[in-house]
Amino acid sequence: MKILIIGGGNMGQTYATSFLHAHIVKPEEMMILEKSATKAAELSHQNIGTVHELPHDCLPAADLIILAVKPQDAPQLFEMIRHMVDPQQVFLSIMAGIKIETIRALLGVNKVIRAMPNLPAQIGMGMTVFTSSDEVTRIELVMVQNLLNTTGKAIYVEKESLLDAATAISGSGPAYVFYCMQAFIDAAERMGFTAPEAELLTLQTFKEPSICSIKMISPAMNGSTRSLQEVVRPRPLCNILMKIR
Ligand SMILES: NC(=O)c1ccc[n+]([C@@H]2O[C@H](COP(=O)([O-])OP(=O)(O)OC[C@H]3O[C@@H](n4cnc5c(N)ncnc54)[C@H](OP(=O)(O)O)[C@@H]3O)[C@@H](O)[C@H]2O)c1
DSSP, rough: OEEEEOSSSSSHHHHHHHHHHHSSSOOGGGGEEEEOOOHHHHTTTTTEEEEESSGGGGGGOOOOEEOOSSSSGHHHHHOOOOOGTTOOOOOEEOOOOHHHHHHHHHHSSOOOEEOOOOOOGGOEEEEEEEEOOOOOOOHHHHHHHHHHTTTTEEEEEOOHHHHHHHHIIIIHHHHHHHHHHHHHHHHHHTTTTHHHHHHHHHHHHHHHHHHHHHHHHSSOOOOHHHHHHHHHOOHHHHHHHHHHH
C-alpha cells in the first residue's frame, strides 16, 4: 500500500514517523508532498520516505492520500490536484472544519475519511476521532484505524458532527488541563510552597491513576473537596465545553 502525505508540517511528519516506527509502512511505500522547497529539502534528510514538490510525481501512485495542510490552503490544493485523482483512492483528511461533503465535491472523489487528531499525537499519546463516507470499505477503515493508532488511540464514530465535539473535548482538552495545572502550581507557590514543591504536588495529584481513584474509592465528596466542587461546579464547565464546538 502506497501512502502519500500532502503537507510535511507538524502533523504530516508525525504521521510519517509514527507509521514507520510502528513498522506498519515501509519507507519505500511512504511519499510526502511538500510545497515549500526549503522544508522539502529538510524532510528529504529525515529518511521518512520520498519527498516530492509536485503532485503529478507522486499522487497517481498513491492508494491512501493524507490531507495534512492548513484548512486555508485546501481550496488551492484541491484545485491543483482534482484532475489527477482516481475514484479508487482513499482520502484521509485531518484538516479542521472541512466537511466530508466539501472534500467530495471539490475533489470529485467518494472515498473520504475525516479524522480529528490532537496535539499529543506528536508524542504517541494522541486521541483521534474519525468518520467516513459510505463508500469507504470496512477493510480500508481498519487499515486507517491501524495507522491512526500508531499516534495513540483512535475511535470511529458514525456521526460527522461528533468530530466538532471531539475538538472541544480531546482537541482542546490537553490545553485546558495544562492551564488548570498551571493555576494549581501558582496557587501552591502563593500559599508558601517552593516552585519545585508546587510542581511535584500538582504533577503527582494530576496523574491519571490518582484522578481515577476518586471515582473508585470516594464517589461521595465531603469536607474541603465538596467546598471546591461548589465553587467550580462541574455543570457550568460542561456547558462551556459544549459551547466550544
Ligand atoms: N497540529 C495539530 O495538533 C493538529 C491537530 C488536529 C488537526 N490538525 C490539522 O492538521 C493540519 C496540518 O496542521 P499542521 O500543524 O501540521 O500544519 P503545518 O505545520 O503548517 O503543516 C502544513 C504543511 O503543508 C504545507 N502545504 C501547504 N499547502 C500545500 C500544498 N498545496 N502542497 C503541499 N504542501 C502544502 C505547508 O507548507 P508552507 O508552510 O510552505 O505553507 C506546511 O509545511 C491542519 O489542517 C490542522 O487543522 C492539526
